[in-house]
Amino acid sequence: MKILFKYKHWIVMQGIYMFIGVLTGIMYKTSGRIGGGLTVGFHFISNTQELLIPIFSLILADLAFNIEYVEGTFLTHLLTGLDRKRWFFKRLMVFYGFLIIQFFIAFLVISIGAGIITGEFGVSGVEIPSDVGTGKLILDTIKSTGANIVKMIVYVSLAVLISTCFPGKLLLGSVLSLGILFVSMRVTNLFYVKFNENKLVNILADILYLTDPNKGMLYGIMWLVLFTFVSLKKIDKITISNQGI
Amino acid sequence: MENVTFSFKNGSKILDNFSLSVVKGEFFYIKGANGSGKSTLLKILCGLIPLKEGRVNILGKSPYRFPEILINVGAVIDGMGLYKELSLKENIYFFSCEKGLLENDIKSEIKKFEKIWKINFERKYKHSSHGMRKIAKLTLSLMNKPEILIWDEPELALDKERTEILLKLLKEYKKKGKTCILAGTNPELYEELIDRVIEKEVII
Numbered sequence: 001m002k003i004l005f006k007y008k009h010w011i012v013m014q015g016i017y018m019f020i021g022v023l024t025g026i027m028y029k030t031s032g033r034i035g036g037g038l039t040v041g042f043h044f045i046s047n048t049q050e051l052l053i054p055i056f057s058l059i060l061a062d063l064a065f066n067i068e069y070v071e072g073t074f075l076t077h078l079l080t081g082l083d084r085k086r087w088f089f090k091r092l093m094v095f096y097g098f099l100i101i102q103f104f105i106a107f108l109v110i111s112i113g114a115g116i117i118t119g120e121f122g123v124s125g126v127e128i129p130s131d132v133g134t135g136k137l138i139l140d141t142i143k144s145t146g147a148n149i150v151k152m153i154v155y156v157s158l159a160v161l162i163s164t165c166f167p168g169k170l171l172l173g174s175v176l177s178l179g180i181l182f183v184s185m186r187v188t189n190l191f192y193v194k195f196n197e198n199k200l201v202n203i204l205a206d207i208l209y210l211t212d213p214n215k216g217m218l219y220g221i222m223w224l225v226l227f228t229f230v231s232l233k234k235i236d237k238i239t240i241s242n243q244g245i
Numbered sequence: 246m247e248n249v250t251f252s253f254k255n256g257s258k259i260l261d262n263f264s265l266s267v268v269k270g271e272f273f274y275i276k277g278a279n280g281s282g283k284s285t286l287l288k289i290l291c292g293l294i295p296l297k298e299g300r301v302n303i304l305g306k307s308p309y310r311f312p313e314i315l316i317n318v319g320a321v322i323d324g325m326g327l328y329k330e331l332s333l334k335e336n337i338y339f340f341s342c343e344k345g346l347l348e349n350d351i352k353s354e355i356k357k358f359e360k361i362w363k364i365n366f367e368r369k370y371k372h373s374s375h376g377m378r379k380i381a382k383l384t385l386s387l388m389n390k391p392e393i394l395i396w397d398e399p400e401l402a403l404d405k406e407r408t409e410i411l412l413k414l415l416k417e418y419k420k421k422g423k424t425c426i427l428a429g430t431n432p433e434l435y436e437e438l439i440d441r442v443i444e445k446e447v448i449i
Binding site for chain 2: 071079080
């Protein structure tokens with residue numbers, strides 16, 4: 001996993017998260033809202049409508065496989081006697097772990113960025129509705145954060161799957177998956193507007209948007225298993241060309 | 246290797262009903278012009294390319310179906326890479342662990358090879374010269390004293406002194422009765438060692 005944190009993609013990403021934190025802090029300040037760094041950070045990780053971290057994480061997709069293929073390390077792994085599927089499964093598990101850690105790093109970096117501007121790093125500005133209570137609020141935050149983590153991994157695993165279809169073509173997996181996500185969301189939105197009361201459309205929206213903390217988690221895991229399974233199938237058929245450096 | 250036929254998707258044929266057998270202890274050289282498909286042949290031999298026609302066995306097993314057989318093979322093949330952000334030493338350590346070597350053995354072997362090659366493996370891969378990278382890959386392939394060596398142009402990028410060290414290492418390997426398959430354009434360099442040479446021609 002240590003290797004994953006050494007790629008420049010990752011380092012640049014943290015800079016951008018910091019910048020987003022700073023900008024959000026400026027927005028809070030100029031609009032006169034009270035908001036601590038953690039308040040801003042929590043907004044980004046627990047609001048299931050907020051797509052910044054899941055979408056932005058797509059640029060990491062190449063780290064799972066394509067960079068290994070392009071730099072020839074995939075070939076070196078195979079030459080050590082590892083089974084392709086077993087290697088990739090292990091790699092994906094480590095990669096998903098890396099994404100989860102990255103999710104919380106993003107939270108911290110955004111919080112620090114926002115806190116520097118607002119001058120407060122805590123949770124000031126969080127409003128607890130009187131009928132909800134702190135306990136329920138914490139539980140809901142954990143649930144929606146979990147759903148967001150699953151959503152991020154699902155999006156990235158789709159990009160990884162696409163990258164296994166186009167080995168050696170860097171960024172294609174990320175770009176195509178982004179296109180697929182936006183197009184399918186638009187189409188669902190269209191159906192949603194046209195057939196609002198239709199149960200099937202509602203289910204389709206839940207399956208694609210993954211915004212409902214309860215159902216989103218379930219559908220997300222379903223997608224994740226599917227994408228991982230197909231990626232493993234694809235990896236077995238890849239022909240090794242002279243890519244290494 | 247028996248009756249192997251292989252073409253790339255773009256249509257270029259690399260092997261046409263090709264058969265080859267190498268016996269234990271034999272030093273074998275595949276000579277061929279650039280682009281004749283030597284590297285692809287070695288990749289097929291190591292089971293890295295799935296075959297539609299023919300079969301390949303190494304130490305009695307298909308390396309594609311039973312990749313673990315490659316633990317007994319030390320291969321340096323065109324296209325093989327190491328992690329750019331890690332040092333040569335970290336790379337050798339990392340991949341040797343994957344081969345199942347123990348930490349202490351790896352450390353002592355790395356030290357041994359640093360002395361043999363007269364090189365320091367502390368430098369990052371991305372800051373290393375082609376020669377150093379090649380030496381690191383050759384070292385990695387030798388780490389677990391494999392039964393078979395499969396090396397693609399091992400002398401490429403090495404200076405004169407390191408080429409002599411390479412030949413010395415191969416001589417010792419041959420003395421131990423181990424097998425070696427080399428590929429390249431320069432069999433003359435290995436004249437004293439090689440038992441057999443075949444020429445891989447470009448298939449039109």
